[in-house]
Amino acid sequence: MRAIAYTQTGPSSVLDLVERDLPEPGPGEVRVRVVVSGVNPTDWKARAGGRPGTPTPFPEVVPNQDGAGVVDAVGAGVTALSAGDRVWLFLAAHQRPTGTAQEFTVLPAERVVRLPDAAGFEVGASLGVPAMTAHRALTVHEGGPTRLAPGALDGRTVLVAGGAGAVGHAAIQLARWAGATVITTASSPEKAALATAAGAHHAVDYRQDDAAHAIRAVAPDGIDLVVEVFPARNAELNSRVVANHASIAVYATDGGGEMTLDVRHHFSLNVRYQFLLLYTVGAEALAAAAEDVSRAVGDGALEVGEAAGLPLTRFPLDRTADAHDAVEAGTVGKVLIEVAEG
Numbered sequence: 628m629r630a631i632a633y634t635q636t637g638p639s640s641v642l643d644l645v646e647r648d649l650p651e652p653g654p655g656e657v658r659v660r661v662v663v664s665g666v667n668p669t670d671w672k673a674r675a676g677g678r679p680g681t682p683t684p685f686p687e688v689v690p691n692q693d694g695a696g697v698v699d700a701v702g703a704g705v706t707a708l709s710a711g712d713r714v715w716l717f718l719a720a721h722q723r724p725t726g727t728a729q730e731f732t733v734l735p736a737e738r739v740v741r742l743p744d745a746a747g748f749e750v751g752a753s754l755g756v757p758a759m760t761a762h763r764a765l766t767v768h769e770g771g772p773t774r775l776a777p778g779a780l781d782g783r784t785v786l787v788a789g790g791a792g793a794v795g796h797a798a799i800q801l802a803r804w805a806g807a808t809v810i811t812t813a814s815s816p817e818k819a820a821l822a823t824a825a826g827a828h829h830a831v832d833y834r835q836d837d838a839a840h841a842i843r844a845v846a847p848d849g850i851d852l853v854v855e856v857f858p859a860r861n862a863e864l865n866s867r868v869v870a871n872h873a874s875i876a877v878y879a880t881d882g883g884g885e886m887t888l889d890v891r892h893h894f895s896l897n898v899r900y901q902f903l904l905l906y907t908v909g910a911e912a913l914a915a916a917a918e919d920v921s922r923a924v925g926d927g928a929l930e931v932g933e934a935a936g937l938p939l940t941r942f943p944l945d946r947t948a949d950a951h952d953a954v955e956a957g958t959v960g961k962v963l964i965e966v967a968e969g
Contacts, residue, residue: 630729631947632687636676639948639955642690650725650733652702657739659714663752664727664944664964665693667793671951673720685724690947691964692720694727695742695751705736713742715751717759717917721906727752728947730966737910740917743925749939753793753931753961754920760905761798762916764854764876765805767901772805775919777926780807786842786850786868787811788861790822790830793961794878796937797929798854799825801920804928810842810850812861818959825936839867849873859883866892874899937961 628649633641652658670690676683698712708714719734720726742751762775765785772779785802789795790811802809803826812833813819819830831841842850842864849870855861858875860882865875866889877900905913923929931937938960942950946964953962 628730630689632689634687636681639951642948644945652700652733654703656702656733657736658700658733659696660699661694661696661727661966662748663695664691664966665752666950666954666962667756671955689725689729691726691728692718693755695748714739715742715754717755746924750931757793758797758920759916760794760878761801763903767876768852768874775805778806780805783851784808784846785852787854789856791818796825799827800929804923821936842868857882859886862886872897877902941965
């Protein structure tokens with residue numbers, strides 16, 4: 628089978644197209660014929676390492692955490708999945724040497740989720756890290772909910788920072804599906820249009836001096852939950868718009884790894900900052916996210932493509948290096964690798 632692999636960290640040029648034997652699933656594992664592989668910022672960052680030449684965690688690594696395809700074989704003890712099932716994958720390369728940038732991949736059955744019949748493989752490959760991160764961000768408020776479903780966020784107002792990004796896009800869609808009023812911030816009219824297409828009720832240019840006023844105009848009682856990708860840059864804006872007992876869920880450090888907070892102001896509002904990293908949230912949170920995300924997909928709530936606010940950029944498997952470079956360069960939307968025909 629064809630696979631993309633690297634044996635040392637560094638720029639995308641370390642990625643090579645190689646031929647490897649078909650892997651066999653062990654007990655509790657599933658082999659999937661990958662149709663589409665999804666690329667996330669974590670994929671190119673892991674490949675790049677802390678600095679070029681940093682040792683890889685395994686002698687050879689196949690990148691990419693997310694993907695979608697068809698179950699090809701199951702190992703002993705696997706009963707919930709069968710050959711022929713259409714599935715989406717998450718954390719395929721987490722603490723494992725092989726991800727989804729290959730024609731077949733083997734991973735634990737708990738990281739393989741049935742893909743609803745109405746959803747295409749491009750939807751399945753766009754879930755994983757973005758949708759599950761968004762799910763976690765929307766379920767950390769002290770007043771709940773801990774699970775998402777239609778009506779779970781009724782009466783809540785959610786602010787999604789960077790609504791044109793993959794996580795922001797999923798957060799908008801999931802929050803809207805769960806009944807929230809959704810406000811998003813964006814840096815351009817084009818990105819605001821994408822966030823609106825995803826389902827945001829209101830889009831605000833965060834660069835405007837009156838951004839807080841614009842948010843308060845549509846949420847006079849304040850924001851209940853912030854899904855935050857730029858914690859340092861947006862700390863002041865968030866402090867001006869959050870409601871009493873608000874939660875600010877931080878899933879990335881874009882814009883700086885340190886921030887300054889007015890402790891007294893946040894103290895008076897009982898504000899909670901919740902930091903989250905998908906790789907360490909634990910099995911229970913991952914299982915809950917996978918189940919709820921699949922239900923949202925089945926309801927048609929997590930569509931992709933430009934009309935749904937998430938433009939798709941596609942590459943063939945042998946151009947995985949270009950796909951990584953596109954994500955590193957900040958390509959708007961979702962970058963996918965077409966591994967095989969569906």
